[in-house]
Amino acid sequence: MKKLVVTALSVVMSVGLLAGCGTNEDSGNATPGNSGGASNGGKAQEIKITVRENTWGARKDNFIEAEKRLNEELKADNVQVKIDWWPGIGDDELILQAQAGKVADIFINSSVDIGWQRDAGLIRDIDWVQTSNVFKSVPESYTNIMKYEGHYYGAIQDMDASPVFISRKALEGLGWTGEQISGLKARVDTGDFTFGDLVNLADEAKKKSLVKMGFAVEDTRFEGWNYAFGNYNYNAEQNKMVLTAKTEDVYGFWSDAVKRGVIAEGIGDVDTDKAAPMFVKGEIFAEFARTEFYQMLREANGMKDDIEGFNNWFNENVVWIPVPSANKGGKPVSYSNPAMIYVGPTVDDAKMTYVQKLIEHVLDPDLQVNHTVISGKLPVTPEAQEDARFKAMEFYKDHAYLIEFTRTRPAQPDYAIYTKSYTLGVDAILTKGQSAEQAFELFKKDAKQNVPADHLIVE
Known part of the structure; x- marks a missing residue:
C-alpha cells in the first residue's frame, strides 16, 4: 500500500520546488511544427515517452501492449511511440531527481499523493480526462478521485473497495x-x-x-x-x-x-x-x-x-x-486507495497527444481485466466489467456496487501527519490500556501541534 512520505514533503517545503522546473533529459517532446506526425524523409517520427517502471499486477505488461496498439494506430501518420523505461523509485527519490530536472513523462502512484506531487512540481494537469471517451461512463466518485482543486491531475488506473x-x-x-x-x-x-x-x-x-x-x-x-x-x-x-x-x-x-x-x-x-x-x-x-x-x-x-x-x-x-x-x-x-497514472510537468501540449493516447490504451477494457486477474483490483470502466473473465469471477462482479459509496483517502498534503496523530491514539489503547477519552485527548493535542492551523478544521 502506497503511503505518503512525510520526509518527502519536508524536502519539498525546504527546497520550494516550482511546478515545471528543470528539464527532462531526452524527453522526446513533440514540437508544435512536427506534432502531427509529418513524414520525416520516409522514416517514421519517433516520440519517446519516459515511463517509471511499475511491475505490480499487469501494469508494465499493459503499458507494453498499449505501446504496440498505439503504434498500429499511428502507422497512417508515420509516427512511432517508444517507451523509455525508467526504474521505479520511492517518493523521496522522486523529489530528489526532480531537483536535478529528471522527471518521467508517466508514472503510477496512489490517489492520495495528488496534493503533494502537484505542490512539488512532479505532475501537471491532464484536463483531457474530462472529455476522454475512456472515462465517459465512470461513476462520479471516480471523477472526484481524479480531480484536485478544480483540475484533473491523474487518470485512475485500478480500483477497489473494502468489504x-x-x-x-x-x-x-x-x-x-x-x-x-x-x-x-x-x-x-x-x-x-x-x-x-x-x-x-x-x-x-x-x-x-x-x-x-x-x-x-x-x-x-x-x-x-x-x-x-x-x-x-x-x-x-x-x-x-x-x-x-x-x-x-x-x-x-x-x-x-x-x-x-x-x-x-x-x-x-x-x-x-x-x-x-x-x-x-x-x-x-x-x-x-x-x-x-x-x-x-x-x-x-x-x-x-x-x-x-x-x-x-x-x-x-x-x-x-x-x-x-x-x-x-x-x-x-x-x-x-486507488492507483493513478500521472503525467510529468515537462510534457508539453504537443506531446500530450501521444501521452494521452498511450494512457487510454493502457485502459483498454481487456487490459484492465488482465490486471484484475493478476492483482485482484477492480477494473475502472463499465466496459471492462462486461468482460467475460470479469463476470466469471462472482466476487468481483457482485461486489462492484460498493464503488457507488466508496470513499478515498484525501489528497490533502497533511493527511499523513493527521493520520499519524490518529494512530497515536489507537496505539495508546492497544499497548498502554488507555481509555477512549485519553486516546482522544492525545490525538487532539498531537494533531493541533503538527497539522498547520490553516489546514485543520476543529469542530
Whole structure:
C-alpha cells in the first residue's frame, strides 16, 4: 500500500520546488511544427515517452501492449511511440531527481499523493480526462478521485473497495442457517445489521473457540471504521483535515473491542499477507481488507490459476459484506486507495497527444481485466466489467456496487501527519490500556501541534 512520505514533503517545503522546473533529459517532446506526425524523409517520427517502471499486477505488461496498439494506430501518420523505461523509485527519490530536472513523462502512484506531487512540481494537469471517451461512463466518485482543486491531475488506473470477509464456518458454528448467512449482506445494505452486531458475533465466535482472532485489519488507520461511525476527517471543498469529537466514538469501539478480546494487542502486525493463510485455516472471524484480499485468499489456497475451484471454496467458506454502519438504519461504508497514472510537468501540449493516447490504451477494457486477474483490483470502466473473465469471477462482479459509496483517502498534503496523530491514539489503547477519552485527548493535542492551523478544521 502506497503511503505518503512525510520526509518527502519536508524536502519539498525546504527546497520550494516550482511546478515545471528543470528539464527532462531526452524527453522526446513533440514540437508544435512536427506534432502531427509529418513524414520525416520516409522514416517514421519517433516520440519517446519516459515511463517509471511499475511491475505490480499487469501494469508494465499493459503499458507494453498499449505501446504496440498505439503504434498500429499511428502507422497512417508515420509516427512511432517508444517507451523509455525508467526504474521505479520511492517518493523521496522522486523529489530528489526532480531537483536535478529528471522527471518521467508517466508514472503510477496512489490517489492520495495528488496534493503533494502537484505542490512539488512532479505532475501537471491532464484536463483531457474530462472529455476522454475512456472515462465517459465512470461513476462520479471516480471523477472526484481524479480531480484536485478544480483540475484533473491523474487518470485512475485500478480500483477497489473494502468489504468485510467473514468466516462462513464460524457463522454456521454459531447456529446460523444458510438462509440467514445469504441474507446478511442485504441486512447490512438496509442498515438492519450494524457494526455493533458484527462486534458481538466476533466476540461470541472467539469465546466459543470457533476462531483464534475476532477482527483482523490491513492497518490500524483503517478508514472504514471511522466512516462506520460517521467520522469523515476531510473537507474536500476547503481542502482541510477535520478534527471532530466523533473520533472518540471510534476510539470507544477500539477500547471496547480490546477489552472483549475481539481485537488483539498485536493486530497491527497481522497484515493481509499474514492474514490470508490464517483466514484460510479458519483462525479469523472477520477480515477488514480491500478487494485484493480475495486474490490473496486464492493464492493462500494454492488456487492462483484455478478460478472455478476457488469460487467453489469461497462460496463454501466465506461470506462478505460492506462495513456496516454503527447506527441502526445507517448506510454501509467502504474506502479505497486507488492507483493513478500521472503525467510529468515537462510534457508539453504537443506531446500530450501521444501521452494521452498511450494512457487510454493502457485502459483498454481487456487490459484492465488482465490486471484484475493478476492483482485482484477492480477494473475502472463499465466496459471492462462486461468482460467475460470479469463476470466469471462472482466476487468481483457482485461486489462492484460498493464503488457507488466508496470513499478515498484525501489528497490533502497533511493527511499523513493527521493520520499519524490518529494512530497515536489507537496505539495508546492497544499497548498502554488507555481509555477512549485519553486516546482522544492525545490525538487532539498531537494533531493541533503538527497539522498547520490553516489546514485543520476543529469542530
